[in-house]
Amino acid sequence: MVIKDKKFVKYITQEDINKKVKSLARKINSDYKEKRPLFIAILNGSFMFAADLLKEVKIECEISFVKVASYEDMESSGNVKQLIGLNENIFKKDVVILEDIIDTGRTISKIQEEFHSLGATSVEVITLLQKPKSKDAGIELKYVGFDIPDKFVVGYGLDYDGIGRNTKDIFQLKD
Numbered sequence: 001m002v003i004k005d006k007k008f009v010k011y012i013t014q015e016d017i018n019k020k021v022k023s024l025a026r027k028i029n030s031d032y033k034e035k036r037p038l039f040i041a042i043l044n045g046s047f048m049f050a051a052d053l054l055k056e057v058k059i060e061c062e063i064s065f066v067k068v069a070s071y072e073d074m075e076s077s078g079n080v081k082q083l084i085g086l087n088e089n090i091f092k093k094d095v096v097i098l099e100d101i102i103d104t105g106r107t108i109s110k111i112q113e114e115f116h117s118l119g120a121t122s123v124e125v126i127t128l129l130q131k132p133k134s135k136d137a138g139i140e141l142k143y144v145g146f147d148i149p150d151k152f153v154v155g156y157g158l159d160y161d162g163i164g165r166n167t168k169d170i171f172q173l174k175d
């Protein structure tokens, strides 16, 4: 597949994704059977993963969606992440965040922090993909689909410069 002159090769097939999605859902169905979790999918990247996973979730649950806006903060000159579109009451909820990919882990740490500060009973993360930088930073997640190397991937919700989200397989940048 070629997107804007960059070559990508098939990396994780839809069959492997489907199997993984089902096994993650089985864990959730068992771990949360006594609870009524609030799933919060982080848009845009997680839309396909969230839809497929939640079709396999058989317990009573709430489902919502947020976006993360990043902007350069002039004072700290750091990349500030802000959650937008959160309308649900998080207080005393068992929150499960749905993410497409964790790279450095900065985004997910910020989101977890925010949900804790809003009074969530528990905050867990399900990510389809995790890259090594976040592991090196000590970010251990309970539900990870695939551990992947530090190479750029697209497809199944993930984009390259806005393009490529609408595929059933995941592709990796060819070097």
Ligand code: 5GP
Residues within 6 Å of the ligand: 045, 100, 101, 102, 103, 104, 105, 106, 107, 108, 134, 151, 152, 153, 154, 158, 159, 160
């Ligand atoms: P983090 O804060 O963990 O470094 O950043 C995570 C975000 O970076 C993801 O939600 C995604 O938008 C972007 N990202 C990181 N690695 C990749 C990748 O390989 N492919 C794509 N499409 N996005 C990535």
Ligand code: MG
Residues within 6 Å of the ligand: 042, 043, 045, 046, 099, 100, 101
């Ligand atoms: Mg994401």
Ligand code: MG
Residues within 6 Å of the ligand: 045, 159
């Ligand atoms: Mg992106």
